[in-house]
Structures are given as structure tokens and as C-alpha cells.
Amino acid sequence: MKQVLPEVGTRLPERAVSPFTSAELAAYADISGDTNPLHLDTGIARKAGLAAPPVHGMLLFAAFEPLLREWRPDLRIGRLSGRFTQPVLEGEPVTLSGRVVRVSEGETPQILLRLMANGTSRAPALVGEAVLTPREAP
């Protein structure tokens, strides 16, 4: 049976991500090996002009996978990319959003989504893209 693909302009359900704690930043640093002290030491963050340590960009990045998976479990992620444009600080809530910007049908359909993670500042913290393909596609 032919899979029903999303239409261009379809929005993903927005997802509120509760603030990351210092313990969570430490746990992520430990597992990822990204032990940059900027993420872990309030004193260093303050010296860099930030009120608190910034959340690892990859923590925000990783949050998109469950969002995409829950939105369309029948699709798999073929590509995921992101630019970290603004720091999100420890203790700051984040909202994830996304929109379908292109759908190419054919033998291997592809759905291109534009993704954003926003903290409390006006500008997005992360701007990304995902390409999804049907799970049965090669």
C-alpha cells in the first residue's frame, strides 16, 4: 500500500522541553566526552558573559529525534543537521518546532523538514534540517 506522505507546510506538534539541569549537563558531558568547562562551570560561563552555563548544543539536537519519531514512526531519519546559533542556558526552557518544506515522491520519497529550537530569547537557538524517508526504502 502506498504510504501517505505529509504535505508541504505541515507543522510538527510543538514540544516544550523542560530546562536542563547542571546534573544533566554533567551526565551528557560524561557520556559524550564533551567536557568543555563552559558547559559545566558557572564561573567560566560568567567570565564568558553568560548568566549560567550553556546547554550542549547536541542535547538540543538530540531532542529532535524523539519528536520526529513520534510524529511519523513510519519514517526514518536519513539526515539530521543543525546550526547552534544562540546559547540556551542551564535552567532555560526550550521549545522545539518543525515544518515540512519539501516532499519529493518517486521510488524513494524524501521529506525535508526545517527544524527550530527556541529558548527564551527571540532568535532561535538551533536551526536545523531533517530528511526523512519511508522505513522500507533502501
Place this chain on the structure above:
Amino acid sequence: MPELRLGPFVVRTERTKIEAYRSATRGGGQGVPVAFPICWLGEPEIRTAIEDACGDRLPLHEGQSFVYARALEMGAEYRLSVVLGEEADPPRLVLKAECRTPAGELCVSMETLLRLVSPALELSA
């Protein structure tokens, strides 16, 4: 800095590490998370090469991409090769990595952009 080629390194999708990664990223699901291969850049030789290239500058993760040719399997062994390059304007390190099966089939390509800043830079500006 001339391009530096590192590896191939033997890397693994160990279930315990993936479960710890899932917990740390609040992720769910069953398979290997899409962004999990970022953990492999913590390989000591890669890490040392990045630190050497940074000198007294601070690396800030500016961008990341993963392109999957085939899914990674849980509990499997792969080969990771990395090319580390530097751009001058603006100063940044570019890591391009490829993960292949032991038979040489490409699974995932990833690119990591690390902006290099002076430690005195005010990030909130």
C-alpha cells in the same frame, strides 16, 4: 594547519553506553540514536588532535550533521575515520568523519563545525 587524517578507529555501539546516552539526552526508542556517533569523537587521539588544533582558543560547537547511508546496529563494531581541517575566516575546525562496517560499507557520514574563539569573548553579546 594541514589536513590531519585520523584512524580508522574501532568503535562500537555498546548497549550500555547507548542506554546511558539515551538517559542523558532524555531520548527513548529502541535502536542506535541518530546523534550517538558524536560520542566517538571523544576517542583520545581525536580529542588530543582537537585540543592541539585549538591551542589557547576555545572550541564552540557551531554545527553538526549526520547523513545515514544505512542504520547502525546495536552491539556492532564499526570503523571510524576522521579528517580534521581548519578554516581561517572565521577561525573554525571542521571534522569530517565516516563510519563504515568492517567490510567497508558506509553507514554514516558526519560533519562537526567547531568555531574557535578567544577565551575572553563575551558569548552573550
